[in-house]
Amino acid sequence: MWANTFFLAIRAIRRNLLRSFLTVLGIVIGVAAVITMVTLGNGATQAVRDQISSLGSNLLMVRPGQRLGPGMGGAGAPAFKEADVEAITAQIGGLKAVAPEVRSGVTVIANGKNWATTVTGSSDAYFTTSNWTIASGRIFDDEEQATGAAVCLIGATVKRELFGASSDPLGEQVRIKSFSCEVIGTLAPKGQAAMGQDQDDTIIVPLRTAQRRVTGSTRVNTLLVSMRDGADPARITAALTSLLRERRKIADGADDNFSVLDTAQIAQTLSGTTQLMTSLLGAVAAVSLLVGGIGIMNIMLVSVTERTREIGVRLAIGALEREVLMQFLIEAVVLSSLGGLVGIVLATLASVGLAGLMQVPYLFNPSINLLAFAFSAAIGVVFGYFPARRAAQLDPIEALRHE
Incomplete structure (x- = not known):
């Protein structure tokens, strides 16, 4: 039927x-x-x-001011120092790496071409906190970081625009403002960030090189704190806040003059x-x-x-x-x-x-x-x-x- x-x-x-x-x-x-x-x-x-994960693994971003993003309240807030990085590394457990960061937009010249990009000054810990993979060459050694040597690593976009996508720029010179730096490494492509920025359009130099020859200041704009897998973000954030309040001599009851942002929370929200x-x-x-x-x-x-x-x-x-x-x-x-x-x-x-x-x-x-x-x-x-x-x-x- x-x-x-x-x-x-x-x-x-x-x-x-x-x-x-x-x-x-x-x-x-x-x-x-x-x-x-x-x-x-x-x-x-x-x-x-x-x-979001391409920004860094288990990453906390610390910046002066009471909020992050457009119109952030960082005006008048004291910047960070290299000593803050050392204190965080020594006194807070469960961290993978801590890196200072300064940035500046510049026009660079190499191989008869010029390109507007961003120069980032930091330590070799920056490559860990920001999940950068080295495509060729090497990162900074201790002496280069201590002396502020004229060396740099370039992103895939900068490499393509200045030297061509298939060329090997290792050992070449890139002129940044009034000095030239030697290309000691290239970075593997990361693509766009969550807000649309091209993460590969960057040049990374040692922190002291950027401070002396690019920004002309010892200010550190951002601290990047990478936590180990399995670490408790809430505990580390609380410890980090307490330590920075003590180092920045913020009175009890006063508002923080810095912001701590967990990229995992950004990813969750978006x-x-x-x-x-x-x-x-x-x-x-x-x-x-x-x-x-x-x-x-x-x-x-x-x-x-x-x-x-x-x-x-x-x-x-x-x-x-x-x-x-x-x-x-x-x-x-x-x-x-x-x-x-x-x-x-x-x-x-x-x-x-x-x-x-x-x-x-x-x-x-x-x-x-x-x-x-x-x-x-x-x-x-x-x-x-x-x-x-x-x-x-x-x-x-x-x-x-x-x-």
Whole structure:
């Protein structure tokens, strides 16, 4: 019985292929939209996490002033000193590395070309705190850091613009303001940061070199504190705050004149925002599934009206109501399930293509695909039941009289 009912339903669908296609179109669009939105949202969330992690592993950023970001309240707040780095390293446990950082925008010249970039002055601990990988060459040695030697490492963007992507700049000279530094290493590419900055557009020199020859000041703008895996960020943040308050002679009850920012919290906040937007977009896209379900119900009601005599003949020769009900219900479920399968295929193709255009990773999520397919099949049951019930309850005599 079940097989016969199924084949009758399939034959009815094949008899009106164009109408069947238009019926499932709403389901196709709905399923494809939901899966694509959720997949791209998950990819964007992962991209944000990767970009934040590229700033440094388990990283705390400490800067003068009471807040970070645009309009930060650092005006008038005393800068940090190299001695602060030594004190943090010696007195706080659970740390992997601590690095001072100063930055300045400059125009550099090399190989007959010039390029506007950012010069960063720091110690060799900076490569650990900021997750830099050395592509070629080496980092600073102790003597170069102590004496402020004229040496530097360059990022992938600077290398490409000044020397060409395929060249080897080791040993070449790069002129920064009034001095020239020798390129002792190149940095592996990191790409864009979470806020869109090109992290590879940088030149790194020893801290004292930057202070003496670039900024002309002993100020340290930022302290980068990298925690070991498994360390308690809250405990280290509290210890760091207490130590800096003591060293900066901040009275009890007075506000801090520095800010401590945990990059893990930034990643969590931004990821939460993108996940919320993904949920909202997925919910909006899911509305089209309901519209598709209404379309199925509408077409099935029209089909019942058109096939009234056929239904009357089946009932008159002994077909049971449940068999007629099952036939129309199977038609609705097959249509909606077919729409779900086509929607999954389209969503996969669209997600791969859009992920490449948006430069976010494509993350295949089997659960959302299965959920969307199950929901599309459920829509067939829910919206197909009323037309099927109506067909099953037709009076055979009245149905045979129908023109």
